[in-house]
Structures are given as C-alpha cells and as structure tokens.
Amino acid sequence: MAFFLFRRRLSATVACHVLPENTTVCLIPLELKFGISKGFFNCFRQFSSSSSTIKFDFTDLTCPHTWYPNARKEKRNIFLHVGPTNSGKTHQALKRLEASSSGIYCGPLRLLAWEVSKRLNKANVPCDLITGQEREEVEGAKHKAVTVEMADVASSFDCAIIDEIQMLGCKTRGFSFTRALLGLSVNELHLCGDPASVPLIEEILKVTGDHVKVRYYERLSPLVPLKVPLGSFCNIRTGDCIVTFSRREIYRLKKEIQGGGKHLCSVVYGSLPPATRTRQASMFNDENSEFDVLVASDAIGMGLNLNISRIVFSTLEKFDGVQMRELSVSEIKQIAGRAGRYGSKFPDGEVTCLAAEDLPLLHSSLKSPSPILEKAGLFPSFDLLLMYSRLHPEYGIYQILAHFVEHAKLSANYFIADCEELLKVAALIDELPLGLHEKYLFCISPVDMNDDISSQGLSQFARNYSKRGIVRLREIFTPGTLEVPKTQTALMELESIHKVLELYVWLSFRLEESFPDRELAASQKAICSLLIEEFLERLGWGKPKLMSRSLSRLRSTNSLLLERMRQNL
Numbered sequence: 001m002a003f004f005l006f007r008r009r010l011s012a013t014v015a016c017h018v019l020p021e022n023t024t025v026c027l028i029p030l031e032l033k034f035g036i037s038k039g040f041f042n043c044f045r046q047f048s049s050s051s052s053t054i055k056f057d058f059t060d061l062t063c064p065h066t067w068y069p070n071a072r073k074e075k076r077n078i079f080l081h082v083g084p085t086n087s088g089k090t091h092q093a094l095k096r097l098e099a100s101s102s103g104i105y106c107g108p109l110r111l112l113a114w115e116v117s118k119r120l121n122k123a124n125v126p127c128d129l130i131t132g133q134e135r136e137e138v139e140g141a142k143h144k145a146v147t148v149e150m151a152d153v154a155s156s157f158d159c160a161i162i163d164e165i166q167m168l169g170c171k172t173r174g175f176s177f178t179r180a181l182l183g184l185s186v187n188e189l190h191l192c193g194d195p196a197s198v199p200l201i202e203e204i205l206k207v208t209g210d211h212v213k214v215r216y217y218e219r220l221s222p223l224v225p226l227k228v229p230l231g232s233f234c235n236i237r238t239g240d241c242i243v244t245f246s247r248r249e250i251y252r253l254k255k256e257i258q259g260g261g262k263h264l265c266s267v268v269y270g271s272l273p274p275a276t277r278t279r280q281a282s283m284f285n286d287e288n289s290e291f292d293v294l295v296a297s298d299a300i301g302m303g304l305n306l307n308i309s310r311i312v313f314s315t316l317e318k319f320d321g322v323q324m325r326e327l328s329v330s331e332i333k334q335i336a337g338r339a340g341r342y343g344s345k346f347p348d349g350e351v352t353c354l355a356a357e358d359l360p361l362l363h364s365s366l367k368s369p370s371p372i373l374e375k376a377g378l379f380p381s382f383d384l385l386l387m388y389s390r391l392h393p394e395y396g397i398y399q400i401l402a403h404f405v406e407h408a409k410l411s412a413n414y415f416i417a418d419c420e421e422l423l424k425v426a427a428l429i430d431e432l433p434l435g436l437h438e439k440y441l442f443c444i445s446p447v448d449m450n451d452d453i454s455s456q457g458l459s460q461f462a463r464n465y466s467k468r469g470i471v472r473l474r475e476i477f478t479p480g481t482l483e484v485p486k487t488q489t490a491l492m493e494l495e496s497i498h499k500v501l502e503l504y505v506w507l508s509f510r511l512e513e514s515f516p517d518r519e520l521a522a523s524q525k526a527i528c529s530l531l532i533e534e535f536l537e538r539l540g541w542g543k544p545k546l547m548s549r550s551l552s553r554l555r556s557t558n559s560l561l562l563e564r565m566r567q568n569l
C-alpha cells in the first residue's frame with residue numbers, strides 16, 4: 001500500500017513514487033479546510049485513468065491517524081486520567097492546563113466548557129469560550145474552552161484536555177472525540193474519563209508514536225447506595241436531585257414537589273436553552289437561592305459539579321428515540337456520581353430510587369465496572385467526501401454519505417458514526433441548487449429533525465439561501481412577538497423557536513455574509529431563554545424580579561437592533 005498525503009492548499013505536485021503493480025493507493029485526506037486545487041484534481045483524474053493497475057479507494061478509512069500531519073509531527077505526551085466519578089480527574093488535568101502557555105479544553109457539554117472558561121478566567125488565565133453557537137472571546141486569551149466538535153486541529157497548543165474521553169464510543173458524537181484524540185497538535189494531552197476506555201485508547205495510539213501514561217484515581221468522597229427507596233415525595237429534602245427522562249415528567253415532578261410547600265425546584269434537561277440550563281444549575285448551586293431541589297434528566301450526567309446531596313432515580317428506563325430501554329451501567333454510574341461532589345456543601349453523596357423494585361438494578365450497576373470500550377467512532381472528513389464527489393459528479397450528498405456508511409473500510413478499532421440525522425437533512429435539501437460544501441454544512445448543523453419547527457426552519461433557511469444567497473431572519477421570524485408561555489405546549493414551541501434561532505446563529509458563523517442577522521438572532525435567543533425562565537419562575541412561588549429587569553433591558557437592546565436592521569434593509 002502506498003500513501004499520498006494531501007496538504008492544505010496543495011498544488012498539483014503530488015509526489016508520485018513508482019508503484020508496484022496492483023497497488024492500492026490509499027488517499028489520506030488531511031483536514032484541508034476545503035482548499036483543494038483544481039490542479040490536484042486534474043492530476044488525480046489523469047493518474048487514475050492512465051494507470052489500470054492503480055485503484056484509488058476513498059472509502060479506505062483504515063489509517064485515520066495520518067489525516068493529521070500537524071499532530072503527527074509532535075511526539076505528544078499523553079496522560080490518561082481514569083477513575084470513578086468525582087475522583088479529581090478533570091481537576092488534575094485543569095491544573096496542567098492553567099499552568100500551560102497555551103491550551104484548549106474540549107468537553108462534551110456546553111455547561112462543562114462554560115465551567116472551565118469561568119474557572120480559568122477566575123484564575124487569571126484568559127480563556128475564550130467557543131461552542132457551535134457562541135464565541136466569547138477574552139482579550140489576550142491563549143486558552144480556549146470548547147465543545148469537542150469545535151476542537152481546533154489546525155493550530156498547535158502547549159496543552160490540551162479531552163474530557164469524558166469514553167464518549168469516543170458514542171454512536172453519534174464519538175467521531176468528534178476520535179478527531180480530537182488523533183488531531184490535536186500539542187505537547188501535552190490529558191484525557192479524562194472512565195477506565196473502560198484505556199485498552200482502546202492504548203491500541204489506537206500505538207500507531208501515532210505518542211508517549212502514553214495512565215494514572216488511576218479513587219473517589220475523593222464516598223457515594224452511598226441507600227437500602228431504602230425514597231417512597232414518597234414527602235421525603236424529599238434540600239440538596240436532592242430527582243432524575244427522570246421525559247420533559248413532561250420533569251414538569252410533573254417539579255409541580256408535585258413544589259405542591260408539598262417545602263421546596264422550590266430548578267430544572268435541567270436537554271432541550272432547555274443552554275443559557276437557561278446554566279442559570280438553573282447556578283440557582284440550585286447557590287446556597288442563598290430558594291431553589292434547593294433539582295429535577296433533571298441525564299443532561300446533568302457528565303462531569304458537572306453540582307451541589308447534590310442525594311440522587312433519586314424516579315425511573316431506570318429511558319426512551320432512546322426508538323424504544324424504552326434500561327439505563328446502561330455506565331449511565332447509572334455517571335448520573336449517580338453527581339451526588340456528593342468533593343469540596344461541595346454535600347461532600348458525602350447518597351443515591352437511591354423512588355421505587356423499591358428499582359433498587360437491585362441500581363446496586364448491581366454501581367458495583368459493576370463499565371464494559372470495556374471496543375471501538376471508537378469515525379467519520380470521513382469533508383475533504384474526503386469532496387474528493388469522492390469529484391469522481392461521481394452524478395451523486396448528490398445523500399448518495400455520497402450513504403455510500404460511505406455502507407462501504408467504508410475500517411480497522412478493528414473503529415466503527416462508522418451513525419449518521420441517520422445527517423441523511424434525513426441530506427434527503428431534505430439534496431434537490432436544492434447548492435454546492436457540496438453548503439449542503440454539507442446544512443447536514444452537520446445542529447438541527448433537531450425530530451422537531452417539526454426546527455426542521456422546517458432548516459428547510460426554509462436552505463431554500464432561501466439557495467434562491468437569494470442571503471437569508472434575513474425576519475423572513476421566517478417576526479421579532480418582538482415572543483411572550484411568556486402559558487401552557488406546556490407553548491413552552492415546547494418556544495424551545496423549538498430557540499432551536500431555530502440557534503441554527504441561524506450557527507449558520508451565521510459559517511456563512512457569515514449570507515446570514516447577516518446574527519446579533520438579532522442572538523438577542524431573540526436570549527429573550528427566549530428569559531421567557532422560559534420566567535415561565536419556570538411562575539411555576540414556583542417567586543415573583544419575577546431580576547428576570548423582568550433583564551427582559552426589559554434585552555427588549556430595549558432588541559428594538560435598537562431592529563431599528564438598525566431596518567436601516568440596513
């Protein structure tokens with residue numbers, strides 16, 4: 001097998017060696033940022049047609065470590081921090097990041113990235129916060145806290161962290177962890193997570209030439225599985241977190257607990273706007289706030305430091321998009337691990353279930369090790385899709401993606417990412433007169449295809465963009481019409497509108513000139529979050545106080561923005 005390395009802004013001068021007969025040429029797509037020259041393609045076409053013995057195989061993904069020449073130039077020092085929850089893994093890695101001259105933290109959740117940027121800035125290490133939808137830049141920052149999809153594999157850093165590294169086995173997002181693991185160009189790389197990921201990571205890194213060291217941790221404070229269930233919500237006490245998996249259940253439990261007249265509940269769940277989630281978590285953490293109980297989904301399940309004394313599972317089953325299933329051992333351990341965080345108001349944690357019949361599963365899961373991870377997610381880079389599309393100009397993006405999913409050749413350490421959602425978007429936009437890169441962007445955008453409003457938003461953005469090349473926010477949304485939801489249905493609608501606005505902001509960072517109303521979309525997004533919070537507050541005892549002030553301040557900023565926009569039109 002021979003390798004060709006395609007470099008960024010590559011000219012047609014690909015170094016060609018004399019190849020033995022029947023050689024398969026494995027193309028190694030570097031992260032090219034879509035800058036492949038025409039010359040290269042001509043050279044490549046000529047090459048592929050002139051030699052009957054040479055076969056280009058774009059679906060060969062057996063050497064993903066070679067996609068990142070920057071990282072391969074370094075002999076990286078990799079530290080694996082593994083152990084149970086609350087054992088100080090992230091803390092130790094962060095100490096190294098704080099002491100480094102430049103660095104990047106990559107985490108699975110926006111809340112984690114936010115927590116890290118706050119910690120670094122507080123420690124006088126200027127740190128940017130970068131997620132798909134936001135860029136909070138701090139003057140002079142040489143450090144970044146990002147969600148893992150935003151990991152920067154084009155720059156070099158002194159130090160990097162990939163938190164919750166066991167997520168490289170996640171069906172949908174795992175490939176982004178693999179990309180960061182193979183692609184970060186650093187002197188020191190810290191990986192924090194579950195010991196179940198150690199053998200796989202060691203195997204993957206055998207070919208990179210990096211130096212790997214594993215450090216095992218013990219829990220810093222005890223987590224006690226209780227022998228008795230909660231039984232009734234009368235037994236709820238300050239510092240409890242009730243875990244359930246449907247939004248409807250979250251609100252039902254909040255109402256029921258608050259109905260007892262002793263506690264107010266913060267809520268945290270996936271489709272809540274990130275800023276609202278952050279504020280709800282902070283309110284629960286704040287000893288001076290009246291919100292002393294948390295009702296949450298598994299959105300709290302990873303790495304977060306919340307002042308939880310006891311986790312109460314209201315159920316050990318969740319709907320996974322297809323069917324109801326039992327929580328896995330690692331999910332149960334991750335969620336339970338939120339109780340009793342070292343250094344918090346409740347350092348000793350407890351965990352139990354609402355119903356006695358769930359206790360045996362809880363106890364056995366907490367005792368079992370997580371199953372060893374066997375494979376990491378992988379997905380072809382855009383450059384590879386582009387090269388493939390040049391060979392098959394008749395294919396739309398749907399066919400290209402489907403082809404890769406079906407035919408990708410992988411080594412034993414990898415599986416191809418589940419791209420069902422991408423394919424749904426691809427099918428929706430494939431007929432539009434857009435370039436492959438534009439279609440690809442719509443496919444990887446944070447649209448929720450199970451949400452009608454969100455998918456309609458995407459479809460409208462793509463259609464308007466293909467027609468006019470520019471998409472004004474007010475074509476699909478009338479600013480100034482948002483109000484506090486009065487019913488659960490109105491709340492859900494507002495959450496969906498928030499998703500559409502997030503999508504606009506996301507697109508505006510990638511197609512800047514075509515989506516020019518980022519500021520307006522961001523301010524409308526903030527209004528959505530505040531209206532949702534006002535709804536949540538009205539569900540409690542408190543009268544809207546601070547919230548209303550922030551709302552009116554935002555609304556007046558908003559009218560200014562609207563005015564500015566009118567002038568630009």
Ligand SMILES: Nc1ncnc2c1ncn2[C@@H]1O[C@H](COP(=O)(O)OP(=O)(O)OP(=O)(O)O)[C@@H](O)[C@H]1O
Nearest residue numbers: 084085086087088089090091303305337341342343
């Ligand atoms: N040596 C230490 N000194 C002071 N505080 C610490 C120390 N180690 C950990 N902590 C604190 O203990 C808490 C738990 O630590 P950390 O978040 O690093 O655990 P973790 O092992 O990463 O947990 P998880 O698996 O849930 O992510 C954090 O609030 C952290 O700041």
Ligand SMILES: [Mg+2]
Nearest residue numbers: 089090192303
């Ligand atoms: Mg951690």
